[in-house]
Amino acid sequence: MVVLEVLVLVLLPQAVCQLAPLRCISSDPLPLHQKYQSGDLLVGGILSQTFYFLSETKFEERPSPKLYFDLVYFRSGTILLASLELLSTKDQFFPNYKCDARNKVIAVIGGPNSDVGMNMATILSLYKMPQLTYGSALIKDGDIQGEFFYQLFPDVALQYEGILQLLLHFRWMWTGLLYLDDDNGDRFVQNFIPKFYESGICFDFIKTFPPSTFTDISIHMEKWIEMSKVLMSSTANALIVAGEIQTTTIFRMMLQYSQVEGVSLKTKVWIMTAQMDLATFIFPDMSDTDFFHGSLLFATHSKELQGFRTFLQTRNSALANEDGFSRVFWKHTFDCSFPASKVDNMGSKICTGEEKLETLPSSVFELSLTSQSYSIYNAVYVVAHALHGIYLSISKQRGKTEEGRWNILNLQPWQFHQFLRRVSFNNSVGEKVSFDENGSLAAGYDIINWVGFPNQSFLKVRVGKIDPQAPTEKMLMIREDAIAWPWRFNQAQPLSQCNDNCALGSSKAKKEGKPFCCFDCQPCPEGKISNHTDMDDCTPCPQDQYANEGQDACLPKGISFLSYEEPLGISLAVLALFFSFLTVLVLGIFMKHQDTPIVKANNRNLTYTLLVSLLLSFLCAFLFIGEPQKISCFLQQTAFRVIFSVAVSCMLAKTIIVVLSFMTTKPSSRMRTWLGNRLTASIVLSCSFIQAIICTAWLATFPPFPYFDMYSETENIVLECNEGSTVMFYSVLTFMGILAFVSFTVAFLARRLPDSFNEAKFITFSMFLFCNVWLCFVPTYLSTKGKYKVAVEIFSILASAAGVLICIFSPKCYIIVMRPELNKRGKLMRKTY
Structure with missing residues (x-):
């Protein structure tokens, strides 16, 4: 039987592997042993025990090749060194010389941040080596990388x-x-912050992280x-923190x-990106879980693996002889040691391998699968x-030929890409795994609510x-009722304005x-409302509605007109x-006493015409009252x-007759021919x-019409008669x-003529x-x-007509009714000096 071991190397720092915690999948419990068998050929069967975990700590037991990783600095040198060792024969640092055909590196899984991926690419991209990254997205250097x-x-x-959608929600x-002041951070600020501003979100501050080194704190x-x-x-009560996994610490x-230096720490809602891992507590005694309680974290979508x-619960680190990292983690976590000899047993607690990981606080070791571990899987x-x-x-x-088998052994890394691009499958929990056209995982993000407890555990x-x-x-899909907010806000959604x-x-x-997020509040102007809080501008009510007293709703307007x-x-x-x-009544009195001297003296026909026109003027008021x-x-x-x-023409005619009467005192005067009904009729009719001609032209061109005035009154629509033509x-x-002015002038000039x-x-x-x-x-x-405009016009009609009626006819009615003895020709002809 020919067995081919294909090594897939995963570059993981110590903090990521356990303290982050990312799972060190270094033996066979995961369902990773699916064998693709045809005859005596087994391909991809032995993928376990091929993960080389890199750490700053120098282990006593370390699998080959010996690769080192700087926990804090993520030094490019160590990543480049590791990449070169992958191109060498196992246990021999000779890049470009690969003599071990059974330990052929076909792909590299790297992380947890973009720096690791970019440093890997510096060497591995030259060899067209497939590189899978599970950490933050990379800023790709052109099409080649x-x-x-x-x-x-x-x-x-x-x-x-x-x-952005979370803030808006x-x-x-x-x-x-x-x-973090790196390429990803700069891309965020340059490309996405303008979109935040466009959506109405502004920033109290935009700052970069202080230096993240431990050379001299x-x-x-x-x-x-x-x-x-x-x-x-x-x-602001909601602050965004965008960094890498090392920036959490x-x-x-x-x-x-x-806080030690006297800065008072206030509870905030921290919104953290998926590149960070809030569980990465390298120093457990500093894990202030209460301070981060209620934070909202973005994480690559994941599901718990069966x-x-x-x-993890059955993990026995004592048996992991080839996994040096697990033993180191075990010793530091449970404060014990794995002695190399019996002499080393004296004075220290011995690691039995039976210690239980579930007894550790979740800030030290989390038993549930993290999103990054799910990505590695x-x-x-x-x-x-x-x-x-x-x-x-x-x-x-x-x-099934021998030639075919040797083609797999002689597979070059660049030949692997076309198959990686087309990979699409459902994993063990039924989720589809595939890449988009940019080589990114076609998946979304989970939003995690970080709930801390006083015992330094979290959920x-x-x-x-x-x-x-x-x-x-x-x-954005979110369940607000499931969120535990920071204690300071009493489990109520905090405001951040x-x-x-x-x-x-x-x-x-x-x-x-x-x-622009900072503003004063001013009342809405008349006719406008704001029915929501924080409106940029008040909205006007429709024409048939008006703003209520609080100016937060529009009410329907009523129809208003002068009614009975x-x-x-x-x-x-x-x-x-x-x-x-x-x-x-006056007309009746005059008609009853039409043969008396005082009625005859002032042109009886003009008097009747004047009284009838006044009567019609009073009755015209009813044309203005009621619905137009x-x-x-x-x-x-x-x-x-x-x-x-x-x-008015009748009064003008009366005055002209009086003037002409005094101008024709001589019997031979030609002016006498103008006196009489013909003159008065001519004045009144002309x-x-x-006036009738002007009114006819008015009605023929722009006649008045019923009109709904929407603006004169705030709470009513005024139904009125529009003049048509002003x-x-x-x-x-x-x-x-x-x-009227001509009549007044003539009458004023003739007021002192000596005639009763x-x-x-x-x-x-x-x-x-x-x-x-x-x-x-x-x-x-x-x-x-x-x-009230209509009321003013009616009052003017009644006042002017009543003034004429009272001023002209009240003295005559007084004589006719109350002093009939004066209503005699002899009395009226007597001169008064």
Whole structure:
């Protein structure tokens, strides 16, 4: 039987392997022994015991080849040395000389950070060696290196988009960023921070980690303390920490030393990237699990492997003779030793190998499978499936021949890539493992809630995930009720904003000199609302709605018009009826006493015409009261203006007749021929006709119409009659004003004529009152809104018409009714000096 051992080397530091804790899969309990057998050929069967764990500590027992790894520095030199040893014969450092065909390195699994991968690539990419990384994503140096990388780490852009969606979900618009000053950190800041700003998230600070070396801690303490003050003085409650696995220890030590120096540590919600591992507590006595309680961690998606916990619980390190690292870990963790001889047994506790890992705090050793261990597990299976693909391909082409077997032994690394690219399978827990077009694992991220306990143990609770297949707005899935928040927030979701929320009814106003997340709150202007907190701007209500008193909701507007059901409408209607009745009463008195001298003296026909026009003027008020209709709007302005023009024309005719009467005292005067009904009719008809022509042109071009005024009143839609043409409206009003002014002027000039029949002084006073009413009407009308505008017009109509009625007819009615003895020709003809 020919057995081929294919070595897949995994470069792991001590901190990652156990203290991180990543599982050291160094013997046979995992279901990794799937054998691909055809005849006497066994390919990929012996993949166990091929993991070389590299550590800063120099082990007493170490498998070959002897590879070293600097725990803290991740020195490039040690990685380059390890890479060169992989190109040498086992136990002999001669790069480019491989004499051991049975220990052929076909692929390398590296991690846990990007520096390890990049240093590996410096040497291994020259030989086109397949390199699988389980740690943070790499910044690939052109297409050459990228061709040989297979990342068991999802696309890092997906993680940063997930952090953004997480901040938006919890409305943490005010945050801070502490990141590692390396290529990945710079890529985060340059490429993704602008997207955070575009989404409305701003930063209190963006700082880089202090130096992460242990050469001389005192040199860095001042910078650590300064950085801790920045973190603790921040008003943001949710802070982002983006680093590598080694920065976790630096981060914790920085906070611990700062506390010793008097810096007060405030509880924050730490949002950590998947490249970090919060369980990496290299110094267990410093593992302040309470400080990180409630943190949210991103992790590569993983599932618990069946049998993994049982394997760890039954692990006997004393039997792992070929695994030097496990023994070292066992000695340091359980404070015992594995003596090389009986002499070494004196004075120290002996490691029996029966010590139980489950007795250790989870901060020292975690029994559940971590995401990085899950990635390594998948990486090994990726290699196994690719080898199986090669075997099937050769067997299919050449059959089960000796030539085919030697083709596998002579397989060159570059020939392995086409099979790795096409790998796609379901692992033992049923999850699909494959690579995307960029060589990254086609998977998402888990969101872990880190729950700490006073006994230094902790629990990782999966509370959500980032689904790469979902749309951007739905890629985040999270269970808020499963999250344990830091103690300071009393299990309530913390806020992380520059200032308090703007309440309903107010909006944000930018603070000068502050980031856009910092703002003042100002009340919404009239007619606008904000029905959510922290609105950037108030939104106007629809035209048929208005803002409530708190300006946080829109209410439907009512329909408003001057109706008969409200006190104002009833009062004006009663007043119009009263003056109409009074006008009818006066008309009746005059008609009853039409043959008396005082009725005859002032042109009886003009008096009747004047009284009828006044009556119609009072009745015109009813066209303005009630719901506006098309007919009422059509007649409102024009009917009233024409009727009132007739009334004013009658008074003008009366005054002109008085003046002409004194100018024709001689019997031979030619002016006498103008006296009589023909003159008065000509004056009244001509003046009224001009007004009628203007009104007809108005109705023919831009007639008034019912109109819903949405803006005059806040809480109501005003139903009114729109004038149609403002020019025509003021034209008829101007003509009526001119007519009244001419009548007033003529009457004023004729007021002192010595005649008992002269009523010019009464016309003067009535026209004076008329002009004052309508002069006051214009500014009042323009400054009034809604139904009160209509009320102003009705009041002006009633006041001006009532002034004419009272000033002209009250003295005559007094004589006719109360002093009939004066209503005689002899009394009226008597001169009064």
